[in-house]
Each structure stands twice: as C-alpha cells, then as structure tokens.
Amino acid sequence: MTTPAYPPKPVPGDRVAVISPSAALPGVLPLPYELGLERLRKEFGLEPVEYPATRRMGSTPQERADDIHAAFADPDVRAVMASIGGDDQITVLPLLDRELIRANPKPFFGYSDNTNLLAHLWNTGIVGYHGASVMCELGRPGAMDPLTAESVRAALFGSGEYxxxxxxxxxxxxxxxxxxxxxxxxxxxxxxxxxxxxxxxxxxxxxxxxxxxxxxxxxxxxxxxxxxxxxxxxxxxxxxxxxxxxxxxxxxxxxxxxxxxxxxxxxxxxxxxxxxxxxxxxxxxxxxxxxxxxxxxxxxxxxxxxxxxxxxxxxxxxxxxxxxxxxxxxxxxxxxxxxxxxxxxxxx
Incomplete structure (x- = not known):
C-alpha cells in the first residue's frame, strides 16, 4: 500500500478543472454554480475550466470518467474541483485509469458522493481534500462563510498546518x-x-x-x-x-x-x-x-x-x-x- 502523498498546489493565476463526477446540477441550477465560478476567479484568482459533462445531466459513467482523466492529464490544470455531489459516482470508479491519475497528481476537492473519488485517490497514493464544492460552499448565497473561505484558501494554496x-x-x-x-x-x-x-x-x-x-x-x-x-x-x-x-x-x-x-x-x-x-x-x-x-x-x-x-x-x-x-x-x-x-x- 502506497502512503498518500500531497500533490503540488496551485497558485493564483492557475487553471482549475471544474467537473461533475456525479450529478451535473450546474446544468439544472445555474445560479449557485455561476456564483461559485465567479468567486473562484475574483476571490481566489483561479481560472475555472469546464469539461463536456460538467453541465450535462444524464451523462454516462464513461463520459464522467473521461472528464476526470482529461482534468488530471492536462498539464495546464493545477487542481480539480467537483461542482457538487450526487449518488452514482460508484459506477465511475471501475472506469478510472489509476496509473494516469497516479502519474499526474493534483489536489481534488469534493465531498458527499465524491467520497468515491477521494477513496480512489487515497488508494492511488494521492492526498485529496474533503470539502469545497463549487455550488455549495463557493456558491453560498450572499457571501462565502469566512471560516469556510479561510479553510478553502489554506487548503488550495497552503501546505502547512491549519x-x-x-x-x-x-x-x-x-x-x-x-x-x-x-x-x-x-x-x-x-x-x-x-x-x-x-x-x-x-x-x-x-x-x-x-x-x-x-x-x-x-x-x-x-x-x-x-x-x-x-x-x-x-x-x-x-x-x-x-x-x-x-x-x-x-x-x-x-x-x-x-x-x-x-x-x-x-x-x-x-x-x-x-x-x-x-x-x-x-x-x-x-x-x-x-x-x-x-x-x-x-x-x-x-x-x-x-x-x-x-x-x-x-x-x-x-x-x-x-x-x-x-x-x-x-x-x-x-x-x-x-x-x-x-x-x-x-x-x-
């Protein structure tokens, strides 16, 4: 068993993949999603990059696996973030290329149904990050909670104790x-x-x-x-x-x-x-x-x-x-x- 290692962190100005490994709710409920993207740009200085299934409800497990592979393999993408959770990500797991992901370690942020991908990363030897979905935490009405924003910033860009x-x-x-x-x-x-x-x-x-x-x-x-x-x-x-x-x-x-x-x-x-x-x-x-x-x-x-x-x-x-x-x-x-x-x- 490989002990999980911390992947390199992004810096402001980098590109971050936004994917929907479970439910593509950005295509159904765009308001919190667009707000979350705006905060990624303005408050964190990151440029979100979408993939074919990010907003496509009803996408197949293979299409979502393809997005995960593309996000991890792209050398210009420095982190990966889930739009939201769902309930069928377990069907994506058998389709993942563990060696591709292992060769391109990146910080992945998500929770709920994204526990699937986080557990996969653990077994691949990569530390992941449980939390900070685009629609829920970044797309929070009014403003991000200050405690959430502080933690997300520390996890995205930092490497020390918190x-x-x-x-x-x-x-x-x-x-x-x-x-x-x-x-x-x-x-x-x-x-x-x-x-x-x-x-x-x-x-x-x-x-x-x-x-x-x-x-x-x-x-x-x-x-x-x-x-x-x-x-x-x-x-x-x-x-x-x-x-x-x-x-x-x-x-x-x-x-x-x-x-x-x-x-x-x-x-x-x-x-x-x-x-x-x-x-x-x-x-x-x-x-x-x-x-x-x-x-x-x-x-x-x-x-x-x-x-x-x-x-x-x-x-x-x-x-x-x-x-x-x-x-x-x-x-x-x-x-x-x-x-x-x-x-x-x-x-x-």
Whole structure:
C-alpha cells in the first residue's frame, strides 16, 4: 500500500478543472454554480475550466470518467474541483485509469458522493481534500462563510498546518437555488455549541480516512476502494459525516456496526464526527426536532464505538461535510487530535 502523498498546489493565476463526477446540477441550477465560478476567479484568482459533462445531466459513467482523466492529464490544470455531489459516482470508479491519475497528481476537492473519488485517490497514493464544492460552499448565497473561505484558501494554496476551530455560528436550513431572491442575502445562522469530546486523554496523530457515511456503506457493500490490509489505518484518524438524506440513528449504528465487524473501527485511534445535517426540503425539521435527530445519531455512534472501539478518542460536531460553515479535511493527510488541549490540527 502506497502512503498518500500531497500533490503540488496551485497558485493564483492557475487553471482549475471544474467537473461533475456525479450529478451535473450546474446544468439544472445555474445560479449557485455561476456564483461559485465567479468567486473562484475574483476571490481566489483561479481560472475555472469546464469539461463536456460538467453541465450535462444524464451523462454516462464513461463520459464522467473521461472528464476526470482529461482534468488530471492536462498539464495546464493545477487542481480539480467537483461542482457538487450526487449518488452514482460508484459506477465511475471501475472506469478510472489509476496509473494516469497516479502519474499526474493534483489536489481534488469534493465531498458527499465524491467520497468515491477521494477513496480512489487515497488508494492511488494521492492526498485529496474533503470539502469545497463549487455550488455549495463557493456558491453560498450572499457571501462565502469566512471560516469556510479561510479553510478553502489554506487548503488550495497552503501546505502547512491549519488549526481547526469550532464555528461561532452555523446554519442548517437550505433555500431554493432556483429562486434568484435566495442569493440576495446570506442564510440565517444560529449560535455555535462547540465540540464534544470523548476519551480526550491522549494525543493522536495519523493519516485520515473516511468521508460521507452513506457513501462508505456503498463502497463496503461493493467491496471497492477499501484497503485489503486494514493495518494501514492503525493509529489513524477516521472522519465521518452524514448527508441531507438524514439517515436514522439506527441506520447509522448499523453501518458502523458493519465497519466494526469488518475490523475497521478498532484500527483508528480517533474519530472526528461532522455536525449532523438535521434539515432537508423533504424533512424540514424544527430546531427542536433537529436537536433530537442529532442526539439520536450521537447515541448511535457512541453505542457502536463502545462495542467495537471503546478507547477511541471521539470529537462530535466538527464543522466538516454537509454543514455551513465547512472546514476542508485532508483525505489521507495528517491530522493531530490533542485531547488534553482540546485542539485539532490538519496538515494541508
């Protein structure tokens, strides 16, 4: 197993590929997408480059694989960023040319269904970046959240340590991307509640692995991009988060139980759990209902970890994944979890 290495970073003025490895929602909901492209240019000084399937809904897995190959192979493109997630990127994985990607390592940014490509890069020997999609984070109404923007900038251009900090304010409720009025103001936020620590009596430093829990469950079922030798994760940092599909606490427990039965959970010395997404258009929970949902998820995770990895350090409500603000997490990069000091540091 090749230890993931950090790819070279872009600098302002470089070209960055914008691809849709899952759903080509830029073709259906252009407002957040065009706003995200504008911010790439004006706020980050990067020139986005689109590919044939970026805006084409219904593109085949092969067409999306072709875009990934073209983006990584182009010597003038210095980073690759997903427009958004989706739900069928697992069908693209068998079509990827691992040697082509290995020969052209680049920073890739995405999350949710892009956990597929991030896991593929991990096994290819390339550190990826969990977070920062064009439509969600860069296309946020009103303005990018300052904490998100700071993290994205550090991950895009930096190569050193970056200390995470809990969001002072956060939001859970989404607004209609098809309505231009959505983009005239920033979304409403609520006060942050900080992180919750469990078994915080040690310092853990190791390489990260994980992503969106629902996508990891699919990868486990299909037996794709899961290392055969699980010892590569010994002493590492697992990070997980759940999506706007709002899986039940029992479903979350069952996925973690399966990971435990496979021998995965006990390998990691720390778990960072993203703040649970508790609202969706299909389930517009009140704040009280959302709090109950989050509490049920936390108890499900604790139940599984007590059974399979009782000594693991756990940090709940980290600003990663389907949340706003969002901090980019290096996928395969080094993370230090300092329990006694209550500090989390990533290396970009």
């Amino acid at each position: 200390e995470l900090r809990p969001a002072e304010r956060w939001r859970d409720v989404d607004r209609d991307w098809a309505d231009p009025a959505t983009f005239e103001s920033e979304p409403e936020t609520r006060p942050g509640t900080g992180w919750t620590w469990v078994n915080a009596d040690r310092v853990v430093e190791g390489r990260s692995w994980g992503g969106c829990l629902e996508i990891l469950a699919w990868l486990l079922m299909a037996d794709r991009e899961i290392p055969r030798d699980l010892s590569v994760h010994d002493g590492g940092v697992l990070f997980l988060e759940t999506s706007e599909e709002l899986p039940s606490g029992e479903e979350v427990f069952r996925v973690l139980r399966s990971m435990g039965e496979r021998g995965l959970l006990r390998r990691f010395s720390a778990l960072l759990m993203g703040r649970a997404k508790t609202w969706s258009f299909e389930r517009p929970n009140s704040p009280a209902e959302g709090a109950r949902y989050a509490a049920e998820q936390r108890e499900a995770i604790l139940r599984a970890m007590r059974a399979y990895a009782p000594d693991t350090t756990i940090v709940f409500d980290v600003d990663l994944g389907h949340t706003d603000p969002q901090i980019v997490i290096p996928y395969g990069g080094v993370i230090r979890v300092d329990g006694p000091a209550r500090r989390i540091t990533v290396t970009y």
